[in-house]
Amino acid sequence: NAGVTQTPKFQVLKTGQSMTLQCAQDMNHNSMYWYRQDPGMGLRLIYYSASEGTTDKGEVPNGYNVSRLNKREFSLRLESAAPSQTSVYFCASSEPGAGRRKTQYFGPGTRLLVL
Amino acid sequence: DAKTTQPNSMESNEEEPVHLPCNHSTISGTDYIHWYRQLPSQGPEYVIHGLTSNVNNRMASLAIAEDRKSSTLILHRATLRDAAVYYCILMDSSYKLIFGSGTRLLVRP
Numbered sequence: 001n002a003g004v005t006q007t008p009k010f011q012v013l014k015t016g017q018s019m020t021l022q023c024a025q026d027m028n029h030n031s032m033y034w035y036r037q038d039p040g041m042g043l044r045l046i047y048y049s050a051s052e053g054t055t056d057k058g059e060v061p062n063g064y065n066v067s068r069l070n071k072r073e074f075s076l077r078l079e080s081a082a083p084s085q086t087s088v089y090f091c092a093s094s095e096p097g098a099g100r101r102k103t104q105y106f107g108p109g110t111r112l113l114v115l
Numbered sequence: 116d117a118k119t120t121q122p123n124s125m126e127s128n129e130e131e132p133v134h135l136p137c138n139h140s141t142i143s144g145t146d147y148i149h150w151y152r153q154l155p156s157q158g159p160e161y162v163i164h165g166l167t168s169n170v171n172n173r174m175a176s177l178a179i180a181e182d183r184k185s186s187t188l189i190l191h192r193a194t195l196r197d198a199a200v201y202y203c204i205l206m207d208s209s210y211k212l213i214f215g216s217g218t219r220l221l222v223r224p
Contacts, residue, residue: 041216042214043159043212045212100146101164101206104212109156
């Protein structure tokens with residue numbers, strides 16, 4: 001099992017450009033998440049998808065859109081990148097059920113620099 | 116969301132035990148206590164979780180106070196590979212992980 005994979009690993013954008021961050025998991029998990037992590041800070045939830053076909057906003061959704069393409073894939077789109085979106089982006093997934101015991105599995109991250 | 120308080124940083128010597136504290140005085144009766152760690156340049160990884168009783172797994176032990184207002188993550192023999200940021204997180208009915216700034220653990224050889 002590859003677990004949670006993310007592409008690309010690193011990206012440089014100019015202000016106003018758009019891009020899509022891809023995430024896939026092979027653990028048959030229902031829930032998937034997108035976080036961002038700014039230098040010296042903890043992770044902040046951008047969007048999450050409790051199950052295929054549903055998405056919900058997290059703590060910092062402005063400037064982002066998401067698509068839950070199928071059970072395996074959850075993409076994050078920046079329509080018009082801004083320097084404030086320079087960050088490391090992590091995708092995660094979690095097992096079905098288990099309530100408050102459920103654990104999340106994280107990908108290796110995408111480092112995004114917006115000039 | 117219930118909040119947690121952790122020291123910004125701690126230091127340990129290699130092969131010695133490490134006790135990482137976490138205060139969560141506003142925890143509700145059904146919130147689970149989760150610990151994750153983040154090694155340099157990696158995504159977070161799950162360490163352990165518990166509700167009321169102390170828990171052990173291959174990575175660590177979790178000691179939970181009787182009133183549940185605090186907990187301690189115990190690494191029994193720290194190695195250089197354990198140098199990371201450790202996050203103590205309460206999971207409530209939203210099933211979301213709300214990360215604070217965590218404790219940066221430095222391990223001296």
